[in-house]
Amino acid sequence: NEIYLAGLGGARPELPMTAAGLEDAARAQLSPEAFGYVAGSASTERTARANVAAFGEHRIVPRMWRGTAKASARDLSTTVLGTHLAAPVLTAPIGVLGLVHPDAEPAVASAATELGIAAVVSTAASTPMEEVAAAAGDWWYQLYWPADEEVARSFVQRAEVAGAGAVVVTADTPGMGWRPRDLELGHLPFLKAQGIANYLTDPVFRSRLAAPPEEGDQAMQTAVLTWLGMFGNHTVRPADIARLKEWTSLPVLVKGVLHPDDARAVVDAGADGVVVSNHGGRQVDGAVAALDALPGVVAAIGRDSSRGATVLLDSGVRCGADVVVALALGAEAVLLGRPWVYGLGLAGRAGVVHALRCLLADLDLTMAMAGLASVAEVDRSVLSVRG
Ligand code: FNR
Numbered sequence: 001n002e003i004y005l006a007g008l009g010g011a012r013p014e015l016p017m018t019a020a021g022l023e024d025a026a027r028a029q030l031s032p033e034a035f036g037y038v039a040g041s042a043s044t045e046r047t048a049r050a051n052v053a054a055f056g057e058h059r060i061v062p063r064m065w066r067g068t069a070k071a072s073a074r075d076l077s078t079t080v081l082g083t084h085l086a087a088p089v090l091t092a093p094i095g096v097l098g099l100v101h102p103d104a105e106p107a108v109a110s111a112a113t114e115l116g117i118a119a120v121v122s123t124a125a126s127t128p129m130e131e132v133a134a135a136a137g138d139w140w141y142q143l144y145w146p147a148d149e150e151v152a153r154s155f156v157q158r159a160e161v162a163g164a165g166a167v168v169v170t171a172d173t174p175g176m177g178w179r180p181r182d183l184e185l186g187h188l189p190f191l192k193a194q195g196i197a198n199y200l201t202d203p204v205f206r207s208r209l210a211a212p213p214e215e216g217d218q219a220m221q222t223a224v225l226t227w228l229g230m231f232g233n234h235t236v237r238p239a240d241i242a243r244l245k246e247w248t249s250l251p252v253l254v255k256g257v258l259h260p261d262d263a264r265a266v267v268d269a270g271a272d273g274v275v276v277s278n279h280g281g282r283q284v285d286g287a288v289a290a291l292d293a294l295p296g297v298v299a300a301i302g303r304d305s306s307r308g309a310t311v312l313l314d315s316g317v318r319c320g321a322d323v324v325v326a327l328a329l330g331a332e333a334v335l336l337g338r339p340w341v342y343g344l345g346l347a348g349r350a351g352v353v354h355a356l357r358c359l360l361a362d363l364d365l366t367m368a369m370a371g372l373a374s375v376a377e378v379d380r381s382v383l384s385v386r387g
Helices: 002-006 021-027 032-039 047-054 104-114 129-135 149-161 179-186 203-207 217-229 238-247 260-268 289-302 318-326 338-370
Strands: 078-080 084-085 089-091 117-120 141-142 169-170 254-259 273-276 310-313 333-336
Touching: 002 338, 021 032, 021 338, 032 179, 032 338, 047 289, 047 318, 089 104, 089 338, 104 117, 104 129, 117 129, 129 141, 129 149, 149 203, 149 238, 169 238, 169 318, 203 217, 203 333, 238 254, 238 260, 254 260, 260 273, 260 289, 273 289, 289 310, 289 318, 318 333, 318 338, 333 338
Parallel strands: 089 117, 089 333, 117 141, 141 169, 169 254, 254 273, 273 310, 310 333
Antiparallel strands: 078 084
């Protein structure tokens, strides 16, 4: 309502209202390095395009006689693994946000909180997790599992002490994918904007260094090399999840799962759920669109299966209808990525609030006009079946 009423007064919004519009504005306004880092995907970027296109293959069948047009008739809230969300949306973990805007991760966590949703905070954040936590309401911690397991354990325990509601282990990044846009600009985004802040502040990581990184260029260079040796862990396997569960009492999700057998393996090892994701097409170009992988994973481990695990989805969510489609195919909630990152680059915290509000308002109205009063009502019957 607020958005429409502002329009009635003749006010034009300062930022575009769609994900595509935000991307265009960001292309024009952000530095080439920042835009390339966010927009870039692996190789030909065809999986990134397929992620978005997959949503267009599904059609919602509106049921307008159900009386859901009044806002008071609807409740979009849901609870995922103990975290209450005003709508079935979280912000995806995005690293190195200092490259996009100096306000970075604390601005995102606080914007998500303002809208009643939760932020998933990356290990590769430009800001130490304790500082992000101070700005956040509900937040989850995303773990890139370092090769030094004591550092991994320290990260998880820091996150729990700082108040994270869940740990999301990203399984699809034993190293960075082939990302031509970053390569052409000749930069490693991680280093340019302190994507290693959580390492530099970690007591176990620091104990591995001969000298504290603050002690000059030489000490910092050693710290960076030590980090490089640790970052991609090629050996994380489903069985490691059982050990992770011993380190923490928080729920654990594994992000980057696309095959039903992998989903079964991580849940059988103790994970509470998975995020079906191909990292926005940034890792395996030619990989299956995340949405196309969703039904198989839901059938294997989802709420209604014998395993009863939580299934979330990201990669390609751009509008309210996309959220409805993902829920209809069995996701309990979605993680939203690039659209709010462009908002951050364009206008800091206010830009994140704007991008999130647009998507949530779009979702709310889509639900209203489709005759859907709650998240629980969104199932397969909402979609048309094409013969
Ligand atoms: C990511 N993603 C990501 N994932 C993760 O687990 N840890 C991270 O640090 C990052 N960093 C990151 C940076 C940037 C710039 C992007 C675009 C993505 C992946 C992210 O969590 C999510 O899976 C994708 O963003 C989903 O794709 P779309 O919907 O944003 O295209």
